[in-house]
Amino acid sequence: MxxxxxxxxxxxxxxxxxxxxxxxxxxxxxxxxxxxxxxxLVLVVDLSFRQFDYAKGIQPGFTLEHFALIVRDSYFLEIFWRTLWFSALTTLICVAIGLPQAYILTRMTPRWRSIFLLVVLSPLLVSTVVRAFGWSLLLGPNGPVGIAAAAVGIDQLLYTPTSVIIGLVHVMLPFMIIPVWTSLQKLDPSVEHAAYSLGASRPLALWRVILPQAMPGVLSGSLIVFGLTASAFATPALLGGRRLKVVSTLVYDEILSELNWPLGAAIAIFLLLANVAIMLSYNRVVERSYKRSLG
Structure with a gap:
């Protein structure tokens, strides 16, 4: 056969x-x-439950004292709230800026798209520390942005929440644009043209046709930006100064300044758990909204 x-x-x-x-x-x-x-991760979790004595260092034994201190101390809660607020606001601004930029990228010719993609990705080629130092020069009292702010009555931009948000948005924006652009690449242009031919205005077509197709990219980009922002260290440390602490700088201080490694490990684990809970909840809410819009 x-x-x-x-x-x-x-x-x-x-x-x-x-x-x-x-x-x-x-x-x-x-x-x-x-x-x-x-x-x-397992070693950090184990360290977070260890006892600590400032005279003797890390001691054997199991304790929940560090986690209890984080929950009941207003100092730690304030820093956690500030970190999550920075992350949420940075994510929202990145969505507001990145979504239109990604849509414009899909409408460009291949030649111009390659050029602008290089522009979008170029900040990732520079160290975060270098970019933060650059923003500190721009936002400082003698920098062009700082001088312009002083001219309109703003005394200081550097070492404020505004300077931290500006630096974080600059760092995180590419992580929002690329996922949204990838999602919009799957959109057939004839679908948008069909909406126009049926009498839909441009805002209505963007809301009912373009935005639902971009939502998977917005979801993935938001999760990436929120997670990276919550754990960012160099940008908040250099643009926020020593007084405007976030969780990452707090962990740094507890481990390297106070030498309280178990408390620093507990703060890091607490941030991880908070991040996971918030991101899972956000993922569920956005997916439900997306399915409802399609239905």
Whole structure:
């Protein structure tokens, strides 16, 4: 027979070999994930439950004292609230700026799109510390933005929440534009033209046709921006100064200044749990809204 029929018994060894090859291919990545992420995280969690004495250092034994201190101390709660507020406001501004920019990118010719994509991604080629120092020069009393602000009655921009938000938006904006642009790449232009031909105005077409298609990108971009902003260190430290603390600078102070490693680890774990809870809730709300708009 010219067309050989492969029996299930004969194909079973080949399937098992393919499964073993796939498993072997996953093992290196799993080991990297285990060593680089899970093991340090487990060590930090273990450290957060250790007892601490300023005279003797880290002590053996299990305690919830550090987590209880975070919950009941208004100093820590204020810093957590400030961090989450910075993250939410930065995410909102990035959505407001990044969504129109991503839409404009989809309407450009390939040549101009490549140029503007390079412009969007170029800040990622520069260190965050360098960008923060650049903003500190611009927003300082002798910088052009600081001088312009003083001319309209604003005494100081540097070391204020405004300067921190400006720096964070500059850092995080590419992480919003790229996911939204990727989502809009799947949109067929004829769908938008069909909406216009049926009498829809441009705002209505943007609201009912373009925005629902961009929502997956907005969701993923928002989660990325919020998570990265909540854990950002260099930008808040350099543009906010020592008085305007966020959780990341608080962890730095507790570990390297106070040498209270268990408390610093507990603050970091508390931020991780808060981030996960907020992002899961946000994901559920946005997905429900997206499905409702499609329905």
């Amino acid at each position: 010219d067309d050989a029929v492969v029996s299930p018994a004969a194909s079973a060894p080949a399937a098992r070999r393919g499964a073993r090859a796939s498993l072997l291919g996953v093992v290196p990545l799993s080991l990297v994930f285990l060593v680089m992420i899970l093991v340090p």
